[in-house]
Amino acid sequence: MEFRLHPVALIRAILRPIDPPLFLLLTVLLAAALMIMQSASPARMEAQLVNTGVALALMWVTARIPAPRLLSLAMPLYVVGVVLLVGVALFGEISKGAQRWLDLGVARIQPSELMKIAMPLMLAWFFQQREGAIGFVEFVLAGVLLAVPVALIVTQPDLGTSLLVAAAGLYVIFFAGLSWKLIVPLVLVAVLGLGSIVAFGDTLCQPEVDWHVLREYQKHRVCTLLDPTSDPLGKGFHIIQSTIAIGSGGLFGKGWMLGTQTHLSFIPERHTDFIFAVMAEEFGLVGALALLVVLFLLLLRGLMIAAAAPTLGTRLLAGAITMIFFTYAFVNMGMVSGILPVVGVPLPFISYGGTALVTLCIGVGILMSIQRERALSQP
Amino acid sequence: MTEFRSPDQEISRLRLRLVVAGLFMLVCLGLLAARFFYLQVVRFDYYHTRAEDNRIALVPVPPNRGAIVDRNGKVLARNFAAYTLDITPSQVEDLDDTIDRLAEIVDISDYDRRRFKKFREESKFFESVPIRTKLTDEEVARFIARRYLFPGVDVQARLFREYPQGDLFGHVVGYMGRINNRDVDHIEARGETANYRGTEHIGKRGLEESYEAELHGKTGSEQVEVDAGGRKVRLLSRRTAVPGNSLILTVDAGLQAVAHQAFGDRRGALVAIEPSTGGVLALVSSPSFDPNLFVDGISVADWRGLNESPDRPLLNRAIYSAYPPGSTFKPFMGLAGLSTGKRTAQQAIADAGFYMFGGHRFMDDKIGGHGMVDLHKSIVESCNTYYYMLANDLGIDGIADFMRPFGFGQLTGIDLPGESEGVLPSPDWKRKRFKKPGQQKWYGGETISVGIGQGYNAYTPLQLATALSALVNDGVMFKPHVVKYVVDPQTGARREVEPEPIRRIPLKPAHLAAVRAAMVDVNRTGTGARAFAGAEYTVGGKTGTAQVYSLKGTKYKEGNVAERLRDHSWFIAFAPADKPKIAMAVLVENGGFGSRSAAPIARQVIDYYLLGKRPAGQASEDEDAPADE
Incomplete structure (x- = not known):
């Protein structure tokens, strides 16, 4: 009896690790992604289907792993990640002016991508170890754990990923209870810094001004954001064309497969970073708001899982992962609609790209695993 | 930073922070929603227009330029x-x-x-x-x-x-060139900027220039969808271009070829006109140039070759270069004597071989003189003394006043660009022409020179041919023109360029008859007799020699003078004498006496025009060739 699998039991077994609300929302997003991909780049449909399948499978596998086991993977993953980042710095391949890829013989991987999961996992595990005794020292240690990989990624140079990894770590630290007295000044400094860049953009963007901290192309991205018309055929072209695509979509959009900006190749990188512009052009404000709602519901579910999680580590992890999803979505849509600089961040669950999709779905898997942990711990 | 807290406290603090995070997300996503609303609703019209501008390009469709054909339909300019x-x-x-x-x-x-x-x-x-x-x-x-x-x-x-005719019509048809900044200004001044969008070439010379407005046509447009690379994706709508009008010329390509080849490698010009309409039958300036060289931008070497050649092939001698008319002026002078009453046809003067004026001896070219000379003999034998006296009697103002209606010294108004005025000398002209008071005074001796077509006189071959046309057309002068019809290629409708009588010069038929009879005898017994020996038609003419270099005291002998300093050879002719169908002026630069080099060219041209005869050795290759289009 025990060894014979009834079909219903089989399905139940398969569905057991799945959190229905999260899975439903994810399915909506992935279906939308396929639909938009058909318009943006039909040639990539097949690959996108494969990516989706692999990502869902990995999500399921991750969801089946009990949350404590996941947390125990934190240290090894983190160490491997940092070692690989050092490897990239020493032996990495250079592509498009940046050293991001490491050829392991079997596959070319981007270790910085791994860090997006390993970082919150590591910090969550770290705080869990110190539970009940979290003080100043712990926060300093967490800051060091955060700073090392971020610094390695910044030097690649990859501003976008380093910001995301840094954010992932900071979210854990925030949820771990870093004092508001420290948070408020930090946020103020950040806001003032960004504000001054905006205010003095004209002077700062003169070609002879050296920004020291940022590479030339990063300075260019920021400056282009401040004044897209300054470089209408270069980098600014991306922002101008994507805002035209979004704006011309209007209330209801031009219709699926009918976006002129999309189909006449005015939108750059329209299957990856700028895929939101395709969607907003073809489905209008209605489509864009629908996407925001679905994303927000997914984030809400993530926060709920975090709030109900059984241990400190899982709470921190769930909260941080949810915030990472949010950050991806906000930075990407902000960039495409012209309110944030062009940083290479994909639209979560929608943009083409296997690595990012797999990372994100593993993140969902972790959330599901944590949710199941709670169910198990509350008889 | 308390060291010890209860797990419950810990959890509630975390939950508070999760709520803060949720609110933060809500605010940020709300910000995005506001941004989308702004782009997609508030600024929709703007972005919609931008997207349409991106997508739709209005591509001008330049019209097909009109062709140019000769009076018989032979193609002189076309498109490929x-x-x-x-x-x-x-x-x-x-x-x-x-x-x-x-x-x-x-x-x-x-x-x-x-x-x-x-x-x-x-x-x-x-x-x-x-x-x-x-x-x-x-x-x-x-x-x-x-x-x-x-x-x-x-x-x-x-x-x-x-x-297709190469250098044969270089000076008539002209050529096209790429529109340069100066052309842009002209187009703007004509208010044609929109019509030239998409047009890259414009008429630069000849008929291509003067009939630019007819030949060009109306530019059409295509609304096309373009991709980001600017390439056409599909056609949305089209406004067809209206092709330019074609030109049918009065010029006869066969005649032009005969005249052109008659010059060989000599420099000179020929203008043949139909006196009853002013239609130009042939207009040659030798050497010519091949307008095809200019079509897609002339090479530096070709340009140097044309521009720096001492023969100046780009110079349109027929309408731009002015030469003293020499003895071809005499029939007009004779007519002036009759019309003003200073002479009668029968009145004769005694020619001793020279004429004394102001202590200066004006020589006749025949030593010992022509004896008793009346109007007839003065033209047939080209007697200078007769005209020295007549000029003195008419006075310079009398001469200028009589000659002015014939168009001497004025633009003829031909439909070709680049005409020059020449010089009809008069005391008035001299005052304006010179700055120093000493040079401004008119001397009586200068009148005497003008009487035989030398001195300050300078006319273009076109002016002389036009004046002769008026003389043989009973004083009715037509504006010379090269284009006979302007044809709409779509409807085939022809608009005729009406012969435009400029004026009727009041001349007595008897006076005209006397001068014309004398000119006929020039070719029977006089200076043109050798060139027109055995002509099967009656033809009037007059030789002329324009001094290039004045030899002080020494007798002019061709062999002694460098070729470029030799006299220019003139011949004017009309035929048939009783009802002229063709009147022409021929000039051969440095050709010496008119009877020797210019008159034979006139003979060949008239033989071809009236009899269809080609000069020996000149193949009729263009007649055998299949007709173009």
Whole structure:
């Protein structure tokens, strides 16, 4: 009896690790992604289907792993990640002016991508170890754990990923209870810094001004954001064309497969970073708001899982992962609609790209695993 | 930072922070929603227009330029389609590299590169500029296969101008060239800027220039959808171009060929006119040039060859160069004597071989003189003394007043650009012409020289032919014109260029008859007799010799003078004498006596025009060739 699998039991077994609300929302997003991909780049449909399948499978596998086991993977993953980042710095391949890829013989991987999961996992595990005794020292240690990989990624140079990894770590630290007295000044400094860049953009963007901290192309991205018309055929072209695509979509959009900006190749990188512009052009404000709602519901579910999680580590992890999803979505849509600089961040669950999709779905898997942990711990 | 807290406290604090995070997300996503609302609703119209502007390009469709044919339909100028390789510099990142890579696919010479550079400097930055013209089919295929490697480069079909008659009509038809900044100003002044959008060439000389407005046509347009690379995706709507009007000329290509070849490699000009209409039958300036050289940008070497040649092939001697008319002026002077009553036809003077005026001896060219000379004999034998006296009797104002209605010293108004006025000398003219008071005074002796067509007199061959046409057309003077019909190629409707009588000069038929009879005898027994021996028609004429170099005290002997300093040879003629169908002026630069070099050319032209005879040795290759179009 025990060894014979009834079909219903089989399905139940398969569905057991799945959190229905999260899975439903994810399915909506992935279906939308396929639909938009058909318009943006039909040639990539097949690959996108494969990516989706692999990502869902990995999500399921991750969801089946009990949350404590996941947390125990934190240290090894983190160490491997940092070692690989050092490897990239020493032996990495250079592509498009940046050293991001490491050829392991079997596959070319981007270790910085791994860090997006390993970082919150590591910090969550770290705080869990110190539970009940979290003080100043712990926060300093967490800051060091955060700073090392971020610094390695910044030097690649990859501003976008380093910001995301840094954010992932900071979210854990925030949820771990870093004092508001420290948070408020930090946020103020950040806001003032960004504000001054905006205010003095004209002077700062003169070609002879050296920004020291940022590479030339990063300075260019920021400056282009401040004044897209300054470089209408270069980098600014991306922002101008994507805002035209979004704006011309209007209330209801031009219709699926009918976006002129999309189909006449005015939108750059329209299957990856700028895929939101395709969607907003073809489905209008209605489509864009629908996407925001679905994303927000997914984030809400993530926060709920975090709030109900059984241990400190899982709470921190769930909260941080949810915030990472949010950050991806906000930075990407902000960039495409012209309110944030062009940083290479994909639209979560929608943009083409296997690595990012797999990372994100593993993140969902972790959330599901944590949710199941709670169910198990509350008889 | 308390060290010990209860787990419950911990959890509630975390939950608070999760709520803060949720609110933060809500605010941020709300910000995005507001941004989308702003872009998609508030500024929708703006972005909609921008997207449409992106997508839709209004591409001008330049019209087919009108053809130019001679009076018998022989094609003098037409269009042919050829492929050019165009670069839009604004869409190309590294021009030199792109051109280098293109050179691996199609032939690109140094000349092509230089021309591209020059054209680029003259064009606006977003315009496409040809790097290669007239691609072969194979080159087109090779490029198309690799087109994706060359953003901003494309093959275009363009119409080029072609002049099948080569240098035969260089000075009549003129040529086209790329529109330069000065042309742009002219187009703007004409209010035609919109109509020239998409047009790259414009008439620069000859009929191509003067009939530009007729030949050009109306530019059409195509609304096309373009992709980000600027390439056409599909056609949305089209307004067809209206082709330019064709021109049918009064000129006879056969006659033109005979006249052109009669000059050989001598410099000179010929203008033949139909006196009853003013229609130009032939207009030759020798040497000529091949207008095809200019069609897609003349090479430096060709330009130097034309511009620096001592023979000045680009100079239109027929309408621009003014020469003293020499003795061809005498029939007009004779007519002036009769019309003013200073002479009668019968009145004779005694010619001792010279005329004394103001202590200066004005020589006749016949030693010992012509004896008793009346009007008839004065023209037939070209007696100078008769005209020295007559000039003195008429006075310089009398001469100028009589000659002015014949168009001497004025623009004829021919429908070709670049005509010059020449000089009809008078005391008035001299006052205006010279600055120093000493030079402004008119001397009586100068009148005497003017009487035989020397001195300050200077007329273009066109003026002389026009004046002769008036003389043989009973004083009715028509404006000379080259174009007979302007034809709408779509409807076939012809608009005739009406013969335009400029004026009727009041002349007595008897006076005209006397002068014309004398001119007929010039070719029977006088200075033109040898050239017109055995002519099967009656023909009037007059030889002339224009001094190039004044020899002080020594007798003029051709052999002693450098070729370029020899006298110019003139001949004017009309035929048939009783009802002239053709009147002409022929000038051979440095040709010596008119009877020797200019008159035989006139003979060949008239033989062909009236009898269809071709000069011996001149093949009628164009007659045998199948008619064009």
